[in-house]
Amino acid sequence: MPTATDIREQVVELAREFAREKIEPFAAEWDRTHHFPRDVIDEIGKLGFLGMCTPEEYDGMGLDAVTYLMALEEISAADAAFAVSIGIHNAIPTTMLVKHGTAAQKERWLKPMARGELLAGFALSEAEAGSDAAALRAQATRDGKDWVLNGTKAWATNAGTADLMMIMVRTDQPNARRGAKGISTFIVPTDTKGYKAAKPEDKMGLRSSNTAAIELTDVRLPAGQMLGEEGMGFIYAMEGLDAGRLGIGAQAVGIARRAIEHCLRFCAERQQFGKPIQDFQAVQFKLADMATRTEAARALSHRAAARKDAGEDITLYASMAKLFASETAMWVTTQAIQLFGGYGYMRDFPVEKLFRDAKVTEIYEGTSEIQRVVIARALNRPR
Ligand code: CAA
Numbered sequence: 001m002p003t004a005t006d007i008r009e010q011v012v013e014l015a016r017e018f019a020r021e022k023i024e025p026f027a028a029e030w031d032r033t034h035h036f037p038r039d040v041i042d043e044i045g046k047l048g049f050l051g052m053c054t055p056e057e058y059d060g061m062g063l064d065a066v067t068y069l070m071a072l073e074e075i076s077a078a079d080a081a082f083a084v085s086i087g088i089h090n091a092i093p094t095t096m097l098v099k100h101g102t103a104a105q106k107e108r109w110l111k112p113m114a115r116g117e118l119l120a121g122f123a124l125s126e127a128e129a130g131s132d133a134a135a136l137r138a139q140a141t142r143d144g145k146d147w148v149l150n151g152t153k154a155w156a157t158n159a160g161t162a163d164l165m166m167i168m169v170r171t172d173q174p175n176a177r178r179g180a181k182g183i184s185t186f187i188v189p190t191d192t193k194g195y196k197a198a199k200p201e202d203k204m205g206l207r208s209s210n211t212a213a214i215e216l217t218d219v220r221l222p223a224g225q226m227l228g229e230e231g232m233g234f235i236y237a238m239e240g241l242d243a244g245r246l247g248i249g250a251q252a253v254g255i256a257r258r259a260i261e262h263c264l265r266f267c268a269e270r271q272q273f274g275k276p277i278q279d280f281q282a283v284q285f286k287l288a289d290m291a292t293r294t295e296a297a298r299a300l301s302h303r304a305a306a307r308k309d310a311g312e313d314i315t316l317y318a319s320m321a322k323l324f325a326s327e328t329a330m331w332v333t334t335q336a337i338q339l340f341g342g343y344g345y346m347r348d349f350p351v352e353k354l355f356r357d358a359k360v361t362e363i364y365e366g367t368s369e370i371q372r373v374v375i376a377r378a379l380n381r382p383r
Pocket residue numbers: 088122124125130131132133134155156157158180234235238239241242315363364365366367370373374
């Protein structure tokens with residue numbers, strides 16, 4: 001009988017091998033050509049990596065959160081864009097369905113998602129509702145037993161490549177707005193009439209992940225496609241984002257780690273003033289700081305994950321992990337470009353992609369400013 005430690009080692013090793021062989025050699029080309037590698041996602045899905053956090057009773061791997069982060073770090077180190085495409089699926093729609101799905105919804109959506117047969121995404125933001133997510137305006141209206149959805153969502157990962165999207169819309173009516181309590185979540189199969197993903201956004205980084213707006217035009221859904229209770233969609237989205245933010249922590253750590261690995265090799269080879277630049281103390285100190293901050297980001301993320309595994313509320317800790325890890329990734333990749341000098345600024349060398357990929361970790365799933373808001377609010381809450 002394998003122990004939890006054996007399983008962790010096996011899963012992380014499998015993720016590392018898959019990333020080394022099937023992702024990393026192609027990541028730069030995917031980035032250049034905006035290629036979304038659905039075939040490779042399907043392949044990793046068959047190995048169980050689209051059901052990492054899904055309980056075994058729903059055909060998932062049932063991994064603990066720490067192991068999930070370790071596996072995601074391996075994939076992120078190879079390609080952060082690939083990591084977000086599967087990370088969103090594993091963290092947000094999966095968490096929402098596990099917590100709030102009916103038996104029928106779990107059978108119909110969660111199980112095939114975990115088996116890697118369906119890819120899912122999440123759509124909360126709108127053009128005028130980013131940080132202020134509760135201000136969203138897409139509307140669902142009842143029509144007999146159905147709901148009819150109209151509106152436009154923005155910047156949704158996997159919008160044009162997923163088989164289903166978890167979409168947050170208003171179910172309160174314009175004459176009786178209820179703020180955050182007027183939002184509900186719908187499970188929307190992307191082949192539903194009236195669902196249209198726009199052209200993928202032309203992004204600075206994560207260029208091979210699919211990010212797009214969604215036009216919802218009279219999207220008719222039976223009542224059974226609503227997740228959980230009417231009016232609870234904002235809270236479900238926030239719970240999903242707690243899990244998602246942990247994943248962004250691991251993604252950022254993976255980016256930073258890979259930048260350090262490239263720098264160690266480069267600084268050993270690059271000769272200036274008659275010796276490898278690694279022999280200069282200025283370079284050594286920079287590398288020491290990069291490694292120390294990355295290890296601290298990993299430790300903070302794993303600590304937050306361990307709290308999740310212990311069944312504790314992680315809102316505060318997930319925000320701390322995401323905030324610290326994303327700012328670490330941005331700082332580390334900035335130092336990496338500096339160490340590479342002129343080479344660092346060139347597309348032919350790997351660190352500029354890491355720098356571009358790092359930036360969004362400070363923005364999506366809640367900006368660094370929003371993480372600080374969440375943290376400050378938690379600190380001020382009466383105990
Ligand atoms: N878990 C459970 N419930 C939560 C919660 C959480 N983490 N956070 C808030 N809630 C609940 C509150 O308790 C409250 O419920 P009650 O009234 O019953 O107490 C309700 O939700 C409303 O909460 P707030 O009053 O705190 O709401 P707010 O309007 O002030 O917003 C916010 C809070 C933290 C700023 C929130 O809007 C937020 O996180 N904004 C950022 C949104 C975000 O991360 N967007 C990213 C979109 S996903 C993405 O990036 C795209 C992608 O595909 C990668």
